[in-house]
Amino acid sequence: VLTQSPATLSLFPGESATLSCRASQSVATYLAWYQQKPGQAPRLLIYAASSRAAGIPARFSGSGSGTDFTLTISSLETEDFAVYYCQHRINWPLTFGGGTKVEIK
Amino acid sequence: QVQLQESGPGLVKTWETLSLTCAVSGSSISSGYYWGWIRQPPGKGLEWIGSMYHSGTTYCNPSLKSRVSISIDTSKNQFSLKLSSVTAADTAVYYCARPDNINSGGDFQHWGQGTLVTVSS
Numbered sequence: 001v002l003t004q005s006p007a008t009l010s011l012f013p014g015e016s017a018t019l020s021c022r023a024s025q026s027v028a029t030y031l032a033w034y035q036q037k038p039g040q041a042p043r044l045l046i047y048a049a050s051s052r053a054a055g056i057p058a059r060f061s062g063s064g065s066g067t068d069f070t071l072t073i074s075s076l077e078t079e080d081f082a083v084y085y086c087q088h089r090i091n092w093p094l095t096f097g098g099g100t101k102v103e104i105k
Numbered sequence: 106q107v108q109l110q111e112s113g114p115g116l117v118k119t120w121e122t123l124s125l126t127c128a129v130s131g132s133s134i135s136s137g138y139y140w141g142w143i144r145q146p147p148g149k150g151l152e153w154i155g156s157m158y159h160s161g162t163t164y165c166n167p168s169l170k171s172r173v174s175i176s177i178d179t180s181k182n183q184f185s186l187k188l189s190s191v192t193a194a195d196t197a198v199y200y201c202a203r204p205d206n207i208n209s210g211g212d213f214q215h216w217g218q219g220t221l222v223t224v225s226s
Contacts, residue, residue, distance in 0.1 A: 054205075
């Protein structure tokens with residue numbers, strides 16, 4: 001089970017965002033982060049806990065291993081306000097976290 | 106450029122079988138990779154349904170396993186999802202997706218745009 005916190009994060013553009021994903025058991029570094037905007041498919045941001053996917057800006061960074069992971073957005077831009085999900089792939093079944101909504105304050 | 110496109114009925118009757126197809130372009134479905142299905146009920150989070158390797162090996166969400174069937178049609182370069190005995194709880198946007206890493210079951214880089222399936226009597 002992947003637990004994301006907080007459920008909602010209210011921030012101003014330009015601020016830094018820190019999102020948490022906690023696994024009920026170790027997933028090593030087999031963890032990915034996705035961004036989803038309304039009406040769109042999810043977009044892969046981070047894989048292997050800390051590797052940015054192709055075309056993802058450097059302001060997105062991931063860290064962690066084992067059971068505790070963090071997605072950091074260093075300086076929020078207006079297009080970053082969205083819902084973020086973590087997902088593990090250490091074994092089957094794959095699971096997603098419940099999501100964190102980053103909203104404009 | 107890998108592109109995926111879901112298709113299928115937007116409305117399915119309760120207790121009937123939901124059938125969706127994902128057409129793949131820019132990648133041969135028989136060249137490898139895990140081909141996956143993910144769904145998202147309205148206003149809720151993402152749920153992995155299942156994934157199939159090009160060889161035919163299939164992994165499914167245990168909560169749906171008895172009702173899920175995933176298949177691949179190499180001649181049409183597409184893969185399909187069948188979900189039987191559907192109820193309103195199966196109403197969701199259904200996505201097909203594929204990782205970039207040929208050995209990865211997750212890390213879905215490529216997604217279809219999603220198709221809304223409503224279950225109603």
